Amino acid sequence: MYSTMTKEIICMMEDDNLHENMIDFCRSQYANNRHVLNLIDEFDRDYALYSPITWYTRDGFLYKMLNKALRINDIKPLVLLHNYIRHLHQQLIELQQQSIQKEPLILYRGQQMPIVEFEKIKNNIGGLLSISNFLSTTAIVDVAGIFAGHPLDDQTISCILFQIYIDPTVNTFPVANIERYSYFGEGEKEYLFSMGSVFRIEKVQQRDEQVWLVHLTLTSDNDSMLAELKESLKSNILDQNPLLMFGGLLIQIGEYEKGEYFYLIGLTMESEPSRLVTIWNQLGIIYSHLNQIDEAQKCYVELLQIKQKYLDKDDPALATIYNNIGTIYHNQGNSQLALEHFQRALSIHLANPESNYEYIAAEYCNIAAIFIDQGNLQEAFQCQQRSLDINRKYLPSNHPYLAQSYYALAMSLYALGRYDEMFEYMQKALSIDKQSLPPNHPQTQFHEENMKAVVQRMFERIAAGSIIIDDS
Numbered sequence: 001m002y003s004t005m006t007k008e009i010i011c012m013m014e015d016d017n018l019h020e021n022m023i024d025f026c027r028s029q030y031a032n033n034r035h036v037l038n039l040i041d042e043f044d045r046d047y048a049l050y051s052p053i054t055w056y057t058r059d060g061f062l063y064k065m066l067n068k069a070l071r072i073n074d075i076k077p078l079v080l081l082h083n084y085i086r087h088l089h090q091q092l093i094e095l096q097q098q099s100i101q102k103e104p105l106i107l108y109r110g111q112q113m114p115i116v117e118f119e120k121i122k123n124n125i126g127g128l129l130s131i132s133n134f135l136s137t138t139a140i141v142d143v144a145g146i147f148a149g150h151p152l153d154d155q156t157i158s159c160i161l162f163q164i165y166i167d168p169t170v171n172t173f174p175v176a177n178i179e180r181y182s183y184f185g186e187g188e189k190e191y192l193f194s195m196g197s198v199f200r201i202e203k204v205q206q207r208d209e210q211v212w213l214v215h216l217t218l219t220s221d222n223d224s225m226l227a228e229l230k231e232s233l234k235s236n237i238l239d240q241n242p243l244l245m246f247g248g249l250l251i252q253i254g255e256y257e258k259g260e261y262f263y264l265i266g267l268t269m270e271s272e273p274s275r276l277v278t279i280w281n282q283l284g285i286i287y288s289h290l291n292q293i294d295e296a297q298k299c300y301v302e303l304l305q306i307k308q309k310y311l312d313k314d315d316p317a318l319a320t321i322y323n324n325i326g327t328i329y330h331n332q333g334n335s336q337l338a339l340e341h342f343q344r345a346l347s348i349h350l351a352n353p354e355s356n357y358e359y360i361a362a363e364y365c366n367i368a369a370i371f372i373d374q375g376n377l378q379e380a381f382q383c384q385q386r387s388l389d390i391n392r393k394y395l396p397s398n399h400p401y402l403a404q405s406y407y408a409l410a411m412s413l414y415a416l417g418r419y420d421e422m423f424e425y426m427q428k429a430l431s432i433d434k435q436s437l438p439p440n441h442p443q444t445q446f447h448e449e450n451m452k453a454v455v456q457r458m459f460e461r462i463a464a465g466s467i468i469i470d471d472s
Contacts, residue, residue, distance in 0.1 A: 009245045126201065137193065138190055171220060
């Protein structure tokens, strides 16, 4: 899902005048490799003479550099390569539209992968598998079998043959036969999927003693659960400047330092007060997550000065600043000043019928955290319940913000000694985290670590006799 959002942002970047920047970047990556530098010179000189697919299938620097960046979601190279990525993606769309394929299509891909990664697929039957990079496949099963290979003596590797079912009447992800344009010509019946394709895992079975067979179905872009969550997340990062959208996406996936890079670039590009407000606010959020509290405070002071100069004192835009300043005071241990800023933000939002429901839910959650610190446990629970009710009403059931609400309510229940309910909501939070966030996301790690800590504290309290277990 996040890879499809990356694809959509890249396709918004339509500046074809940055070819020189792309070439300079490629040369910097292979500065000590004369052979590759010669290929880059050829790529620079003859780019328009050959199709994007021809350049992609040539055994050279471009394929490796592009797919590595897509695989690890390294946004900086993707921005510098965006012209080529967009051209390749567009050619696949055009070939797909020209295709007369009406019957279901079966494609194959053979590859080896670490057993630990394959176990995730085996344990996710019925779930989704997102491929962030461009994906080469073939219509010939024996060709794919060659790439599946044999495990030899390596006990950490699984040999996999993917069988991919495509219904062309419902598929909207770009995939096309590229034989006519391949650098190596025809013969392998090669099909190329564009970046960000999403598959449903239908079945996993042993093909023979050495190779596993994984049945996949290419999903439609209109897959209801996927589309609802993606559109909800995308609405939070929409911006006229694609670089700032990348910054917002990186915040969502917990890559705060990488997100900072794009917002700092944004400061050099934008001059309108409304644009600067967005950038300073996002930088403040980034520095807060990085625990650089002084830097975050500087951002919010800068932001407040801009907004007070151009906005009325009850403008909803000011509420965001009061909330963020309240967060800083909370992190500094000044709960009373934090509460005053959170309540001021909430009152502005409640007075404005057009306020974003997510902001109102967040204010209730923040106020609840202060009430817990102050020992007002029942008031904290009521605020958390309001926050959860709002998010349940408006957010998709698998949205990461809903996981935050479940976790926050669990903490209130823990403080009230309602442990069974606490575990129920913690499990709901973790379930959403694992469905909707990338692996090793900070939110998932935070929830897992805190759940372990809570369980440990409960065992200690049981041992000390401060918690009595009812066996009746």
